[in-house]
Amino acid sequence: GQNIDQPTEMTATEGAIVQINCTYQTSGFNGLFWYQQHAGEAPTFLSYNVLDGLEEKGRFSSFLSRSKGYSYLLLKELQMKDSASYLCAVGSYAGNNRKLIWGLGTSLAVNP
């Protein structure tokens, strides 16, 4: 079956670093995506990993290990505006069918 696991909730302090983990078991793998969703808004794309290793983009970094079925999103120098839900999704493609398998999201609360 298809399964993506991530923690339901996390809390961190402004200025700190937080790591949000995601593990997956899918029938196919065509990249792992992280999206950010603020309350009442649509998800927006943060990062994409298809090869093992770390991808850095400003304060956000994303890591992938395909052999372990594991990814994490690292947020540095946390700001209050980073309070949001972070969604992990895996591309599972078959022929022309390109779907993302979504995790339930990790709700991050950044406290002053």
Place this chain on the structure above:
Amino acid sequence: GAGVSQSPSNKVTEKGKDVELRCDPISGHTALYWYRQRLGQGLEFLIYFQGNSAPDKSGLPSDRFSAERTGESVSTLTIQRTQQEDSAVYLCASSSVGPGTPTYEQYFGPGTRLTVT
């Protein structure tokens, strides 16, 4: 260069009525997705359109739900005989698929908040 747009932004309807939700994808995007998101829950896949291929309807929860797409443009999601459990935000996303599109990133619209009373 507009993004994905959806209408209406909010819809309140009485139980048993039919509703139609609209999605305008980004021009040139061949893939279009509909999702449902209940309050505090994750994204629930409903249906996927890819070019002229037959849509993937595997996520539609019942035969009260249907969707259409005209070519590679507008899509409508129709819910017949609405029930209170249909209350949710319905999100549409589009994606560019093909050579030169390395990420298959999905771009989301703002959603339609449906409330069934």
